[in-house]
Amino acid sequence: MSNLFSQLDGIGAKALEQIEGASDLATLELVRVSVLGKKGALSEVLKGLGSASAEDRPKIGAAANDWKRKIEEALEKKKGGLEDQALETRLASERIDISLPSRGLHKGALHPITQTTRRIIQTLGRLGFDIATGPEVETEFLNFEAVNIPKDHPARDMQDTFFMGPGVVLRTHTSAIQMRAMRNQKWPVRILCPGAVYRCDSDATHSPMFHQIEGLWVDKKVSMSDLVGVLEFFAKEMFGSSTKIRLRPSFFPFVEPGAEVDVSWGKDRWLEVLGAGMVHPRLFEMAGYPAGEAQGFAFGMGIERIAMLLHGIDDLRLMYQGDVRFLKQF
Amino acid sequence: MRVSYQWLAELVDLSSLEKSGKGPQALADLLTARGLEVEAVDRLDKGFEKVVSVQILKKEKHPQADRLSLCTVTLGSGDPLEIVCGAQNMKEGDKVCLAQVGAELPNGMKIAQGKIRGVTSNGMLCSESELGLAKESEGILILPPSTALGQPLAKILGRDDTILTLKLTANRGDCLGHYGLAREVAGALGVQPKAGQAAALDFSKPFAKSPIQIKLEAGDLAPQFLGVSMEGVKIGPSPAWVVKRLEAIGSRSINNVVDATNLLMFELGHPVHAYDADRIEGAVIGVRQGQAGEKIPLLDATEVTLKGGELTIFDGKKTIGLAGVMGGGNSEVSDGTTKIFLECAEFHASTVRKCATAHQKRTEASHRFERGIDPEGIDFAISRLTALVTELAGGKVVGIVDARLPSRALASRASRQKVLSVSKAFLNDYLGTKLSDAELKAALKQCQCEVTEAGAQWKVAVPSYRLDLSIPEDLTEEVARSIGYDKIPATIPALTSTPKPQNLSQSPLAALEKMKDMLMDAGFYEAVNLGFTSRAWLKEFGMSSSVSVLNPLSEEHEVMVPSLIPGLIKNALNNQRHHFSADPQAIRLFEIRPTFSATEKIESKSEMQTTVVEKWKVSLVMIGPRGTGALKADQAAVDFFDLKAVLEQVFETFGGKAIRLQPYKSAPGAAGAYAGLLHPGQAVEVVAGNRAAGVAGMLHPKLERALKFRNPVWIAELDWEAIQGIGKPATEPRAYKSWSEFPPMERDFAVLLDDSVTAEKMVSVALKAGKPLAKAVRVFDVYRGSQVAAGKVSLAVRVTFSEEGRSLKEEETEAASRQIVDAWKREIGAELRG
CATH class of the missing domain: 3.30.56.10 (Phenylalanyl-tRNA Synthetase; Chain B, domain 1)
Known part of the structure; x- marks a missing residue:
């Protein structure tokens, strides 16, 4: 009888010793099978249980279970240790040089003209302006006569024009859009008109095509002080809260009074960035508005000029070359 | 316009501005603030500030250098100065120009005190070239013996004035003379302007009958014309003050009579003309509209052939001038002239402008008439002109004459x-x-x-x-x-209607802007090209433009673009040109701009419409590696399927399922303007609904070679209107759809197809045959090679089966699969591979 007990103790002690000595998970599994498997040492011992007395059987059974539990615990513990160790080894072997170059995604960017246009629209949009557009090939009528620039008038010299055919020009300013909008809509009109415009002029600071955006606000009672307020808001939002504006009298046929608008730049510079004024009554007449009922202001600026100021671009021609060295910077 | 400060100061009291110590600048600021923009203020004595007249008291040889002399000079007072000089043309007693220490000469030379070969020189004796008075000169400038000593050179030369350059706007013709500006300044300063002296000629009571009569034959285009006949005039050079005044404002002296007319114009802004009275035939002078083909010899020795309608001046026999533009060469004042006829008239502004523009004779006179002259100032103008001529050239008035339409009658002046x-x-x-x-x-x-x-x-x-x-x-x-x-205070205007959302979502630009964002996110840079290009460049691509510029700046800008592709290709080439590395270059550009075409004669159809059609295009070019990583594995070149991925992304957002890709037909006419542009085997036509909506694919290798591209070029151009009109507007909210919570089942097949059968066809057969359970059919591998017969391709296909609301049974999937396989065999002759 005591034989079975001592057999159990022997198996148990040996198993614990083997578990302790196992150097990897495979060895540990062999140990488990050799002790706890169907044909393992412990099972073999328990097969002799039938010859034990009824009184001893539960005791032997209990002792066997006790060993089984101990061995399982030891296996579990050892397994955890070995697994941790294996992971450590793997981690060490999988180390990469994180300083190697990345796989890289293609980065795109919007043209500074687009970005600046959006910035202007978003800024002025907060005051309630909507957007209006029109064609680049425009009727001479809308481009000139309708905005108070008659044929054979010296004001035409202000805008050297590309002609396409009888009565057809490449629009020289976005003012043509204003007239389209007013002919389609009664006041209140609050629109921004962005777009490409064309003039026969090409040198380091002039491109034969460039972009403008014009603002138009027409309602029953809109005054020149409203124009000043809107431009002041715009300048501060675009160029910084300490920006000041300065209006100087000037002449554009489609406004009266007309103004050139400078913004303060740095400590002691003024930059001319806008033309503006009160909408000339002739335009309301051309739009079909009853005389004396609407009043409004308009302003316009070159988008490239603003973009060059915002980004510090010093060569206008870069805008139109599709050069990735340029485009990727914005 | 160049304005003389000194001249202006004679016409208006500027002392209140001069108190500030910087009169010209203060005047410039005042004018600019009143809308008469001053672009520049230039002192004429620039470079002469420290150059004075001196007399040579003693001239000796330099003790250390044979070729140099040592001069002792005096400014007339103070200590004599020793000056080392390299020139030899002066002698003791000569008066010469001394650039004093500190002077900065017009040629940029700065004068400092210095030792030359051991002797101190207190300045430099100047030559004409050093003073910028001549391009080349020998020796130093010797001044006339009468020159006072110690005088600034600027004063000796009459260059002590300051010139203001004005950029006058087209509405202020009244300021195109010094007196007009004086009036403006006087108003601002609260003083009275001072008009030039003149004995008023009273045309209501002519004191002498004019030997020459005036005929007005152009109606309202020339409503008034005044004339003064003078005899005993002596033509000769003008006095120095006149020469100085004209030169200061950028004009030049001709002779005393012509100078008088120019002085009058620059003073009062009214162009006038002097004729040699002996050359006026038939005792008559008049104005009428010319006939087409009529030839007139002009003062500038050119001849113009009239287009008809121009205002011309005529006498009894011939045409003697282009009214308001330029006098004739056949009646001009010359050295022997003694009798003159002075003209002061009003000519119609836009008629003068049209004439000057048509004949490319933009003159000081036409510039002023275009902007309009003072119709009531004409009497004073001719009186003042007569006074100036008398002052400069003598003579006496033998007759005055006027012709005025009723609209300009003297008697009704007050009522006007x-x-x-x-x-x-x-x-x-x-x-x-x-x-x-x-x-x-x-x-x-x-x-x-x-x-x-x-x-x-x-x-x-x-x-x-x-x-x-x-x-x-x-x-x-x-x-x-x-x-x-x-x-003017700053206020914010009141809103009287509800503003539209600020985020562009309602604007016509909204969808385009969304497209730009999408292409940017796909790794493309936005290019902006000019709307015009050259015919030659379009021809490279087999393209031509139906919209030409009538007055292009150059060949580069002669036609409007019919496609954005040629511009993007040029951009790509520019980029390739400056790529010097062995690394592959990635070029990904897009452009969204209008293109232009016309199917009929270009003209305006109405006030608001032309025959030119503008189509917005979305175009892109893609070259080089798929990734941007530096490691070789990331540098595989893009192919058709990279381009297709971008297009699918676009269609997903903008067009939905109604947009299809069809094989590209390279035959002329098949793909319209794009025939021959693309590789026939690696390109597609885009069809939206039943409209052609663009092309995409590989730039034709022929073009790739001709343009010297180093890598295949992938391009696409989509018609914006065609693709955006087809689906739900991209800016509208999308509807939500629920999905099945039950896992789908998948079956994989290896399908052996004829090369001529497209994957798309195989997929559509499967979807149809597998209805309703087969929900998706996807190709996940393609094999051509030794394991399959020539002319065959093996596709690995995965079919996904599912049913809303329940799990599928194995048998259902099997049955559907069998139907698919049968249909493949029946409809496209496809076999499953063993």
Whole structure:
């Protein structure tokens, strides 16, 4: 009888010793099978249980279970240790040089003209302006006569024009859009008109095509002080809260009074960035508005000029070359 | 326009500006603030500031250098100075120019005290070239013996004036003379302008019958014409002050009579002309509209052939001038002239402009007539001209004559006073100011506008020379100019209607802007190209433009673009040109801009419409590696399927399922403007609904080679209108759809197809046969090679089966699969591979 007990103790002690000595998970599994498997040492011992007395059987059974539990615990513990160790080894072997170059995604960017246009629209949009557009090939009528620039008038010299055919020009300013909008809509009109415009002029600071955006606000009672307020808001939002504006009298046929608008730049510079004024009554007449009922202001600026100021671009021609060295910077 | 400060100072008291110590700059600031923009203020003595006249007292050899002399000079007072000089053309007693220490000469040379070969030189004796007076000169400049000593050279040369360059706007013709500016300045300074001296000629009581009569034959285009006949005139050079004055403002002296006419024009802004009276035939001079083909010899020795309608001056026999533009060569004043006829007339502004433009004779005269002259100032102008001629060339008036239409009759001049009616409330309301009556009146008074009636409605008398003041709004500008634009307060206008959302979502640009964002996210840079290009460049691509520019700047800008592709290709080439590395270059550009075409003659169809059609295109070019990583594995070149991925992304957002890709037909006409542009085997036509919506694929290898591209070029061009109209607007909210919570089942097949059968066809057969359970069919591998027969391709296909609301049974999937396989075999002859 005591034989079975001592057999159990022997198996148990040996198993614990083997578990302790196992150097990897495979060895540990062999140990488990050799002790706890169907044909393992412990099972073999328990097969002799039938010859034990009824009184001893539960005791032997209990002792066997006790060993089984101990061995399982030891296996579990050892397994955890070995697994941790294996992971450590793997981690060490999988180390990469994180300083190697990345796989890289293609980065795109919007043209500074687009970005600046959006910035202007978003800024002025907060005051309630909507957007209006029109064609680049425009009727001479809308481009000139309708905005108070008659044929054979010296004001035409202000805008050297590309002609396409009888009565057809490449629009020289976005003012043509204003007239389209007013002919389609009664006041209140609050629109921004962005777009490409064309003039026969090409040198380091002039491109034969460039972009403008014009603002138009027409309602029953809109005054020149409203124009000043809107431009002041715009300048501060675009160029910084300490920006000041300065209006100087000037002449554009489609406004009266007309103004050139400078913004303060740095400590002691003024930059001319806008033309503006009160909408000339002739335009309301051309739009079909009853005389004396609407009043409004308009302003316009070159988008490239603003973009060059915002980004510090010093060569206008870069805008139109599709050069990735340029485009990727914005 | 160049304006002489000294001249202006004679016509208006500028002493209040001069108190500041910088008269010309103060004047420039004042003018600019009043809307008469001064672009530059230039002192004519620039470079001469420290150059004075001196006399050589003693001339010796330099003790250390044979070729140099040592001169002792005097400024007339103070200690004599020793100057080392390299020239030899002067002698003791000569008067010469000394550049004193500190001078900076026109050629940039700075004069400092220095030792030359051991002897101190206290300045430099100057040559004409060093003073910028001549391009080349030998020796130093010797001044006339009568020259006073110690005088600034600027004063000796008459270059002590300051010139203001004005950029006058087209509405202010009244300021195209010094007197006009003086009037403006006088108003601002609260003083009276001083007109030039003249004995007024009274045309209502001619004191002598004119030997030459005037004929007005052009109606309203030439409504008045005054003439003065003079005899005993002596043609000769003008006195120095006249030469100096004309040169200072950029003109030049011709002779005393012509100079008088120019002085008058630059003073009063009214162009006038002097004829040799002996060359006027038939004792008559007149103005009429010329006939087409008529030839006129002009003063500048050219001849113009009239287009018809131009205003011309004629005498009894011939045409003697282009009215308001230039006099004739057959009647001009010359050295022997003794009898002259002076003309002062009013010519129609836009008729003069049309003539000057058509014949490319933009003159000082036409510039002024185009902008309009003072119709009531004409009598004073000719009186003043007569005074100037008499002063410069002598002679006496032997006759005066005038011809005026009733609209310009002398007797009714007072009734022509222009009076604008304006409510004083309007002036303040329009400007957003709160000016008192007195302030408003004072502001108008500054512009010589007199308020002649009080009460709420004012009558404002406007001077005749202010042709630009015709409506009440014009008076608001006069008020604003006078008080200063900086006195207008800043307010924010009230909103009287609900603003649209700010995020562009309602605007016509919204969808385009979304497209730009999408292409940017796909790794493309946005390019912006000019709307025009050259015919030659389009030809490279087999393209042509139906919209030409009639007056292009150059061949580069002669036609409007029919496609954005040629521009993007040029951009890509530019980028390739500056790529010097062995690394593959990635170029990904897009452009969204209009293209232009016309199917009929280009003209305006109505006030708001032309025959030119603008189509917005979305175009892109893609070259180089798929990734941007530096490691070789990431540098595989893009192919058709990279391009297709971008397109699918676009269609997903903008067009939905209605957009299809079809094989590209390279035959001429098949793909319209794009025939021959693309590789016939690696390109597609895009079809939206039943509309052609663009092309995409590999740039034809022929073009790739011709343009010297180093890598295949992938391009696409989509018709914006065609693709955006087809689906739900990209800016509208998308509807939500639920998905099945039950896991789908998948079956994989290896399908052996004829090469001629497309994957798309195989997929559509499967979807149809597998209905309703087969939900998706996807190709996940393609194999051509030794394991399959030539002309065959093996596709690995995964079919996904599912049913809303339940799990599928194994048998259902099997049955559907069998149907698919049968259909493949039946419809496209496809076999499963073992």
